[in-house]
Amino acid sequence: MLYALLMLLSIIFAIMAVKAKGLIASALWLAGVSAMVAVLFYLLGARQVAVVELSVGAGLVTVLFVFAISIAGEEPGVLKSLVPAWLGGALILLMVGLFTWFTIPGSMTTIPSTEPPFITVFWQERGLDMVVQVTLIFAGVLGLIGLLAEVKSPLKHSVAEAITAKRDLELDQMGQPELEKETV
Amino acid sequence: MNFSPVDIMIFGVICLLGVGFYTLLFKRNLIKLVIALQILVKGVMLAIIGAGLISNRINLAQSLVITVIVADTIVAVIGMALAVQVRRQLGTLDVAELSKLRG
Numbered sequence: 001m002l003y004a005l006l007m008l009l010s011i012i013f014a015i016m017a018v019k020a021k022g023l024i025a026s027a028l029w030l031a032g033v034s035a036m037v038a039v040l041f042y043l044l045g046a047r048q049v050a051v052v053e054l055s056v057g058a059g060l061v062t063v064l065f066v067f068a069i070s071i072a073g074e075e076p077g078v079l080k081s082l083v084p085a086w087l088g089g090a091l092i093l094l095m096v097g098l099f100t101w102f103t104i105p106g107s108m109t110t111i112p113s114t115e116p117p118f119i120t121v122f123w124q125e126r127g128l129d130m131v132v133q134v135t136l137i138f139a140g141v142l143g144l145i146g147l148l149a150e151v152k153s154p155l156k157h158s159v160a161e162a163i164t165a166k167r168d169l170e171l172d173q174m175g176q177p178e179l180e181k182e183t184v
Numbered sequence: 185m186n187f188s189p190v191d192i193m194i195f196g197v198i199c200l201l202g203v204g205f206y207t208l209l210f211k212r213n214l215i216k217l218v219i220a221l222q223i224l225v226k227g228v229m230l231a232i233i234g235a236g237l238i239s240n241r242i243n244l245a246q247s248l249v250i251t252v253i254v255a256d257t258i259v260a261v262i263g264m265a266l267a268v269q270v271r272r273q274l275g276t277l278d279v280a281e282l283s284k285l286r287g
Contacts, residue, residue: 003189007196014203014223023215030219033200037226044189046233049246049253053229056253061222061260068264069215072271079278081210088209096202103194118243126247133254140258146265 003043010036023074027065034058048118068147193234200227214267214277218260225256 010033017029034057042050081088115121123130200223207220229249236245267277274281 001187001192003192004187007192010226011196011199011203014200014226017219017223018203018207018211018216023213026216026219030222033223033226037230040193040230041233044193044233044237045242046236046246046249049229049233049249052250052253056257057222057226061257064261064264065215065219068268072215072268072277075213075277079212079280081212082280083209088206091209092202092205095205096198099198099201103198113240115241115243118246121243122247122250125244126251129247129251133251136255136258140261143258143262143265147261147268149269 003040006036006040006043010040023069024066027062027069030065031058031062034061048122071147190234190237193230197227197231197234200224200230212279214270214279215264217279218263218267221263222256222260225252225259228252 013029013032017026020026038050038054204220204224236242
């Protein structure tokens with residue numbers, strides 16, 4: 001069954017995103033979750049959302065993650081959790097149990113109703129949401145400034161500086177024989 | 185047993201929320217926490233679309249989900265900006281190290 005397969009794939013990708021050792025790998029698995037969810041949306045009839053989810057969720061957010069990780073750098077080693085395992089497990093079990101208890105026994109009968117087309121609902125019924133979205137995008141721009149802001153000395157003797165210096169040196173060494181050839 | 189797409193979706197929502205809460209509780213890397221928030225929001229978006237399918241108001245659900253996607257992206261941006269700045273100031277992404285900020 002196609003729905004079950006896609007759902008299973010997205011859950012597996014989510015678990016891989018959590019379990020992955022490197023942060024870049026984690027971000028790429030998250031893009032996989034996003035793509036699977038977008039395909040599910042498309043199959044379930046939510047076409048517009050599928051397109052937005054695929055371009056924003058799997059595209060933009062992944063690029064942002066890779067960018068942020070390349071600035072912040074990988075964190076070596078796996079850290080032990082602060083929460084005791086039994087408490088965390090009990091809380092998660094409680095959450096899943098409550099959600100199942102509230103959801104599953106409900107009557108899943110579809111209510112027949114007529115609905116205006118997507119454009120009417122999106123631009124007229126939920127017009128106020130647009131104001132919220134504009135405000136949010138403004139907040140996001142401010143956040144990006146925070147992401148890009150340079151402190152005077154970010155990380156002294158960082159690995160990046162060493163790699164850049166080494167590459168420049170190699171490029172210089174590679175460039176010289178070609179110049180000799182040209183002159184001959 | 186024969187499951188409808190909505191049943192499968194509810195199962196998936198529960199699993200995605202479980203994975204997200206597990207990561208929020210047990211991981212200490214700030215960027216991993218932002219990834220956990222993303223997984224949680226994907227579960228919530230699936231739930232909203234499922235609700236739209238059940239109540240036969242899929243277009244309303246789509247409008248709401250688009251707002252959720254925008255909010256979710258902004259949350260990711262600000263979370264990552266926070267993580268980068270914490271890394272610059274403290275030299276680590278560990279959440280526990282943030283207790284050093286205590287005045």
